[in-house]
Amino acid sequence: MPSLYAVIPAGGSGTRLWPLSRAAHPKFLHQLTGTPRSLLQATRDRLVPLSGPDRIFVVTGVAHAAAVARQLPEVPESNILVEPSPRDSCAAIGLAAAIIAERDPTGIMGSFAADHLIPDVEPFVAVVREAMEVAAEGYLTTVGITPTHPETGYGYLRCGASLSIGSAKQVEEFKEKPTLDVARSYLESGRYLWNAGMFVWRVDVFLAELERQQPDLHAGLLKIAAAWHTPSREEVLHREWPSLPRISVDYAVMEGAAAVGRVATVPGTFRWNDVGDFHTVGMTLPADDEGNVVVGDTEAQVLLRDTRDTVVVPRSGRLLATLGVRDLVVVDTPDALLVCARERAQEVKHFVDALKETGDTAYV
């Protein structure tokens, strides 16, 4: 089995993680891993066993290119692909696929979000290896997560027949975020997995499917990729990129491919979290005996007295003390502080809206 071309699309801002995550410093750049590594760095770390250090690619925007380059000094400079403007996930992932295909037309590529949390590396690596075997057979392969509860915040995959490759199954359909009742029925049926947005495929298979479903996007990306390692890269990129359709890879390629039987999934049972808000971060990271989770900076001075089930994010270098509280989120950054009921963590994004409205964009 050849090694993986591991692609990390690094975009998005994460307003539900305000005030830690900002437009200028989105969540993937932050230490939300329970270690001093950022989500982006941890994503890279768990892919290196599959790809080696030189086959990691990152696709990111102009605003974050420098930060990405500094957080990942081991990633070759030419593997940091900077989009001139955001064109959603299909253009980002497709650009990487097309550039990899220039070098290795049947190479196996995987795409993994920069801002997900996967605490246990070994089971992750094992599942991706299995997905690579399935991808080698010509399937667009997803790593689906075996659901643990009827989550309404994720999309789902409806699985069909087992393939004859390991635990892989056909994917019959991609499902949008369900209502709670629907999510419960998914869980009971045993046929559904969470769509964690992790894809593994041969680049030729993906590009063929992209050409079939999104011929304009395919043509544009191929022109850009052909020019990538030439003096005309800049010119071609700035001519072609702005007209590429803004569309997600799920919607542009995966749903249509599933409809014609070309999508497979390998179920993963490792802990996985999309780091949607501080409450879910607290559910994924290890807690102390009182259920408290200190996120990130293990050197921070934190004094928790009679405190339970509280998520603390010390990111200002200041002493952080709590007394007699429970079920809180406390996020301490150099210029803004949040104290929030854990059950209301999703609503933090409203502060971002309010601050935009009042013109306080320094905090956004």
Place this chain on the structure above:
Amino acid sequence: MPSLYAVIPAGGSGTRLWPLSRAAHPKFLHQLTGTPRSLLQATRDRLVPLSGPDRIFVVTGVAHAAAVARQLPEVPESNILVEPSPRDSCAAIGLAAAIIAERDPTGIMGSFAADHLIPDVEPFVAVVREAMEVAAEGYLTTVGITPTHPETGYGYLRCGASLSIGSAKQVEEFKEKPTLDVARSYLESGRYLWNAGMFVWRVDVFLAELERQQPDLHAGLLKIAAAWHTPSREEVLHREWPSLPRISVDYAVMEGAAAVGRVATVPGTFRWNDVGDFHTVGMTLPADDEGNVVVGDTEAQVLLRDTRDTVVVPRSGRLLATLGVRDLVVVDTPDALLVCARERAQEVKHFVDALKETGDTAYV
């Protein structure tokens, strides 16, 4: 009626107001008044109508002399009396009395703590004026506060017969902080006032009573006062001061004077608070419609969303946002942050003890 010599003993640290109040920057220097004025400044402001600007005296320690001088630029330099070392309240107040007596042997002096909160100035001034009339008759006069609830955190005054001067009464006895049952019985009897540590007397009367009960302390203070405006002040101060007894003015003078019928009180009904902890601060300052109190910095950027009965102390210049919380205290300082249940506010002092134990004295 001559004007008052208003003495402000400015000492103490206020560990129950950590992390705002620190050993190096105790509570009287902080904006805990609901205005940009510090407690010390507000104390000075409400005394000026009684004393005029030039008869304000402050007795403070070496650690705070510079801060006091800068916070009160209107107080004459020679009225800022700096103790070489802390010798408790009787030495501090007695020093001021002896120095004032050098200038005006029968002058009327009042002593008022630097760190109490009295939101309404006019009724305070009226009561002190009445106390000055009683003091002119030769009584050591206290301003007692009519109790509103059976508080166990204050000392009490047991009142006896009415004097023939305004609403003044004899004080029969000083009582230590009572148990709750005892406090309830005090309240029911209608004979007790809170001892707010506000004293008004003729300096000759006070010094005579000091001489009777504490002859060594009296002799030492008189030597220092005699040398105060001479070239030998420094020498006499450093010879006499260290051997002065450490004793409170209540214990050294007032209790014994009450026993021989020389103490009177004028009951005050104005709002008064000893600023013991952030919960009581929140009870004294005006709250918004949701019961929230933002203490001090009216310019601070504070976003309270679905937040109730919470005391917020923004003192770092940072944005402070809360969501879905109630009955909290949030104190935000440049190097330390506290999030505390309001009902546990008294226990904040334990952080100070813990930090001393671990040697983190920068935060103390």
